[in-house]
Amino acid sequence: MRKARLIYNPVSGKEIMRNNLADILDAIEKAGYEASAFATTPEPDSAKNEATRAAKAGFELVVAAGGDGTINEVVNGIAGLKKRPKMAIIPAGTTNDYARALKVPRSNVKAAAEVIQKQQTVKMDIGKAADTYFINIAAGGSLTELTYEVPSELKSIFGYLAYLAKGAEMLPRIKPTKMRLVYEGGEYEGNASMFFLGLTNSIGGFETIAPDAKLDDGKFSLIVVKTANLFEIVRLITLVLNGGKHVNDSKVLYVKTSFLDASLIDTDKKMMINLDGEYGGDAPMSFENLHQHIEFYANTDEIDDNAILGTVDPEEKEAGIELVKEFEKIKDEDLDQDEQ
Numbered sequence: 001m002r003k004a005r006l007i008y009n010p011v012s013g014k015e016i017m018r019n020n021l022a023d024i025l026d027a028i029e030k031a032g033y034e035a036s037a038f039a040t041t042p043e044p045d046s047a048k049n050e051a052t053r054a055a056k057a058g059f060e061l062v063v064a065a066g067g068d069g070t071i072n073e074v075v076n077g078i079a080g081l082k083k084r085p086k087m088a089i090i091p092a093g094t095t096n097d098y099a100r101a102l103k104v105p106r107s108n109v110k111a112a113a114e115v116i117q118k119q120q121t122v123k124m125d126i127g128k129a130a131d132t133y134f135i136n137i138a139a140g141g142s143l144t145e146l147t148y149e150v151p152s153e154l155k156s157i158f159g160y161l162a163y164l165a166k167g168a169e170m171l172p173r174i175k176p177t178k179m180r181l182v183y184e185g186g187e188y189e190g191n192a193s194m195f196f197l198g199l200t201n202s203i204g205g206f207e208t209i210a211p212d213a214k215l216d217d218g219k220f221s222l223i224v225v226k227t228a229n230l231f232e233i234v235r236l237i238t239l240v241l242n243g244g245k246h247v248n249d250s251k252v253l254y255v256k257t258s259f260l261d262a263s264l265i266d267t268d269k270k271m272m273i274n275l276d277g278e279y280g281g282d283a284p285m286s287f288e289n290l291h292q293h294i295e296f297y298a299n300t301d302e303i304d305d306n307a308i309l310g311t312v313d314p315e316e317k318e319a320g321i322e323l324v325k326e327f328e329k330i331k332d333e334d335l336d337q338d339e340q
Contacts, residue, residue, distance in 0.1 A: 001032070001033065001034045002032060002033050002034065002060040002061065003033060003034050003035075003036070003058065003059045003060060003061070004028050004031075004033035004034065004035045004036075004059060004060065004061035004062070004063060005035075005036055005037075005038060005050070005051075005054040005059045005061070005062050005063070006024065006025065006028065006035060006036070006037040006038065006063045006065060006090075007037075007038050007040065007047050007050050007051060007054075007062060007063065007064055007065065007070070007074055008021070008037060008038070008039060008040065008063075008064075008065035008066060008070075008090070008092075009039075009040050009047070009065065009066030009067070009070045009092070010039045010040065012065070012066040012067055012070065012092040012093055016092050016109055017065050017066070017090070017092050017109065018039075020109050020110060021037060023109075023110045023113075024065070024090060024109060024110060024113045025037060027110060027113035027114045027116065027117065028061075028063060028088075028113055028116060030114075030117055031116040031117040031119070033060070033061055033116075038050045038054075040066070040070065045073070046073075047064070047066075047070055047073040047074050047077065048073045048074065048076050048077040049077065050077070051064075051073070051074040051075075051076075051077025051078050052077040052078065052081070054085070055077070055078045055081055055083070055084060055085050056081070059085055060085050060086060061085055061086045061087070061088060061116075062074060062077075062078060062085050062086075062087050062088075063087070063088045063089070063090060063113070063116075064087060064088070064089050064090070065089070065090035065092060065109070066090075066091075066092050066093060067091070067092065067093020067094060067095075067096070068093055068095060068096065068097055068098055068135075068136065068276060068277065069093070069276070069277070069278065070093070071089050071098050071135060072133075072134065072135055072275075072276045072278075074087070075087070075126065075133055075135050075294065076132065076133045078294070079126055079128075079133040079290070079293060079294060080131075080133070084293075084294055084295075086121065086294075086295045086296070086297065087294055087295070087296050087297070088113075088115070088116050088296065088297040089102065089104055089112070089296070089297075090104075090109050090112040090113055091104060091105075091106045091109075091112060092109060097136050097200065097202040097203060098135055098136060098200070098202070099112070100202040100207070101136075101200035101201060101202040101215065101307075102122065102215075102296060102297075102298035102299065102303070103298060103299035103300075103301075103302035103303050104298065104299055105299075115297055115298070115299050116297045118297075118299065118301075119297075120297065120298055120299065120300040120301070121295050121296060121297055121298060121300075122215055122216060122295070122296055122298045122300060122303070122308055123216055123292035123293075123294070123295045123296075124199075124215055124216060124292065124293065124294055124295070124296050125199055125215065125216055125217070125218060125219075125289050125290060125291055125292060125293065126199070126289075126290045126293040126294055127197065127199055127220065127275075127287055127288070127289060127290070128287070128288045128289075128290055129273065129275055129280060129281070129285055129286070129287050129288075130281065130285065130286070132275060132280055132281075133290075134199075134275040134276045134280070135199060135276060136198070136199050136200055136202075136203065136276050137196065137197065137198055137199070137203055137274065137275070137276060137277070138196075138197040138260075138273065138274065138275050138276075138280070138287050139194060139195065139196045139197065139273070139274045140177075140179075140194070140195055140262055140271045140272065140273045140274065140283055140285075141177050141179070141192055141193050141194035141195055141225070141271065142173070142174045142175050142176075142177060142193055142194070142228070143174055143193040143194035143225060143228075143233070144194050144196070144272075144274045145272065172230060174193050174228050174230070174233065175193075175228055176191035176192065176193060176227075176228040177191065177192060177193065177264065177269070177271055178190065178191055178264065178265035178266050178269075179191075179192050179195060179224075179262065179263070179264060179265065179271070179283075180261075180262075180263045180264070180265055181195055181222075181224060181260060181261070181262055182260070182261040183222055183255060183257035183259065183260050183261075184255075184256075184257035184258050184259060185255070185257070186255065188224055188226075188253055189265065190226065191226065191227075191228065192224050192225055192226050192227075192228075193225045193227060193228040193233065194223075194224070194225045195222070195223070195224045195225075195260075195262060196209075196222070196223040196224070196225075197220040197221070197222055197260055197287055198210035198213055198220065198221040198223070199213070199215075199220060199221075199289075200213055200215055201213040201307065209223070209240055209244070210223065210244075211243075211244035211247065212306070213307070214306070214307055214308065214309055215303075215307055215308055216291075216292050216308055216309050217256075217291075217309050218258055218289050218291035218292070219256040219257060219258055219289060220256070220257055220258070220259075220260065220287070220289050221254070221256060222253070222254070222255050222256070222257050222260060223247075223252060223253070223254055224252065224253035224254075225251065225252060226251050226252065226253060227251045232251055236249060236251060236252065257289075258288070258289045258291075259286070259287060259288050259289065260286070260287040261284070261285075261286045261287075262283050262284060262285055262286075262287070263283055263284035263285075264283055264284070270282055270283075271283040273285050
């Protein structure tokens with residue numbers, strides 16, 4: 001029988017994982033896996049190290065249970081391996097952006113585990129920055145720094161309200177940063193309050209920041225906010241909330257790219273890089289999209305068809321190319337006959 005390892009944060013979601021452990025393991029076993037569990041400890045890289053161990057021990061599935069931070073740590077444990085197990089997630093955090101993107105239930109951990117039984121998966125793109133992997137966002141600039149200033153206790157108790165309150169407090173302090181951003185097909189050099197790379201369409205609990213993001217196309221959604229003016233930023237936030245209309249605004253650069261090189265023009269300044277909501281080092285930094293790198297169980301019945309490309313078999317792709325060539329040849333022959 002295939003083996004699954006549940007890696008869970010015992011203190012996430014007011015100990016909801018600990019209280020539902022038996023039901024979760026039972027749901028995983030009903031999906032055809034022999035399931036076992038590991039409770040993370042306060043030691044650094046606890047979830048990451050266990051994910052690496054389980055993958056090398058031959059476990060076919062690793063289930064990450066907790067907040068987005070726990071999921072990120074588990075991904076970092078397996079993303080660098082040549083042979084990677086499938087992953088599933090059981091959300092028990094504050095925002096649960098990744099669960100939202102994969103349409104995994106966010107209010108019922110047992111129902112989240114039962115998604116595995118549907119046998120539906122998506123080969124997800126993963127981001128890489130230096131030797132660190134990220135699953136949802138990478139960002140830099142003064143507009144992103146509020147995420148570092150919200151105490152973890154407030155995140156747990158107040159969720160979005162904590163971010164909104166801290167964001168309102170920080171907006172007047174936002175200053176422009178002179179950045180150089182080299183991306184696929186272009187370059188931006190100038191002032192910005194933020195650059196932002198998104199892998200999914202669910203960011204901070206909103207689905208309109210990168211409205212047309214795909215989960216598996218090998219592309220980041222790059223957003224550059226080219227202003228630090230308080231009133232313009234508030235206007236852009238309004239456009240975000242109004243259906244993602246910010247992407248067409250002149251103060252925003254919005255493109256798709258498979259990589260990004262981010263640096264500062266003023267080299268004596270500092271720009272902290274945010275990876276999945278946590279401090280990930282300072283610029284300069286390069287980011288790479290790892291196309292369809294990890295296969296996740298997901299509720300694909302509920303994911304918008306436009307958000308998933310799916311995996312194309314190389315032979316099918318080659319056959320498709322040949323078919324197009326044949327059509328082009330026929331079309332050209334018809335044109336030649338018409339001319340005669």
